[in-house]
Amino acid sequence: MQTRTFLLWIAGASLAVLSLAPVVSTQSDEEHGEEPELAIAMSQLQYFTHKLALSIEARNAELARFYLHETEETAESIRDGIPEYEGMRIGALVGSMLMPHVERLEELLANPDWDAVDRxxxxxxxxxxxxxxxxxxxxxxxxxxRGANPYLQSFAPRAGG
Ligand code: HEC
Known part of the structure; x- marks a missing residue:
């Protein structure tokens, strides 16, 4: 019972962090000269990329497409919402360095050749x-x-699709 409550608490806390991310990545507190929280947006990007990698490792195309979509939305919100951070052109770099790879994965996952997807x-x-x-x-x-799934979640394809 106690473990269960604790796990639920963890789940709630991570959800709170995730639901904050879209807000902080698009708003900056200009009055106080604060910059948007790029690190929090990046942690969200890491989270979805990680689950994308676990889905690909499990050869689960349906789940991989879902996590690629979430990864893409997070990357787009950084590209469009954080043009600059500490004088660096973050938005443009995300657009030129990361987005082409996200789009390539999108094409490949439509009908996956898994070796090409891995690459x-x-x-x-x-x-x-x-x-x-x-x-x-x-x-x-x-x-x-490889082979380490830290989540309370199965990444295996469902029996019967
Ligand atoms: C614009 C270039 C850029 C791209 C593309 C980029 N990052 Fe980052 N990332 C940064 C910067 C800059 C920081 C430091 C942010 C800060 O100082 O608050 C950072 C910080 C991080 C952090 C530290 C925050 C934390 O939660 O520990 C992680 C993790 C991270 N990035 C993951 C990723 C992943 C995964 C990708 C690719 C899917 C990625 N980043 C792509 C620029 C980038």
Whole structure:
């Protein structure tokens, strides 16, 4: 019972963080000169990219398309909502460095050749890291940890589709 309450609490807390992200990524508190919370938007991008990778690893096209869509929406909200951050042109870089890979994955997942999907995902993640280097955050390194699913969720395709 206690564990259950605790897990629900965790789920609630993560939901609260996620539901905040779209707000912070599009609003800035201009009166106080604060910049939008890019790190929170990035954590949302990491979250959906991670679940996308787990769905692809499980060869679950339906779920992978869902998480790619969420990844794309998050990337678009950064591209359109955070043009600049600490003097760096974040929006334009997301548009030029990341979006082409997201679009390529979208084409491939329509009718997946999984080896090609694996390569496109790896290239997409390379672009995350390339942009971190380009924006003086090269110490943030995104990498896959194969076979490790940390979520209370199955990524396996459903029996019978
Ligand atoms: C515009 C280039 C750019 C692209 C493209 C980009 N990032 Fe980032 N990312 C940044 C910057 C800049 C920061 C530091 C934000 C800050 O200083 O608050 C960051 C921070 C992060 C963080 C740290 C926040 C946290 O929750 O720990 C993570 C994780 C992250 N990015 C993941 C990703 C992933 C995953 C992708 C690709 C799907 C990606 N990023 C693509 C520029 C980028």
């Amino acid at each position: 496109a995902l790896a290239t997409a993640v390379d672009s995350c890291n390339a942009c971190h280097v380009a924006t003086e955050h090269g110490f943030i390194v995104i990498e896959f940890e």
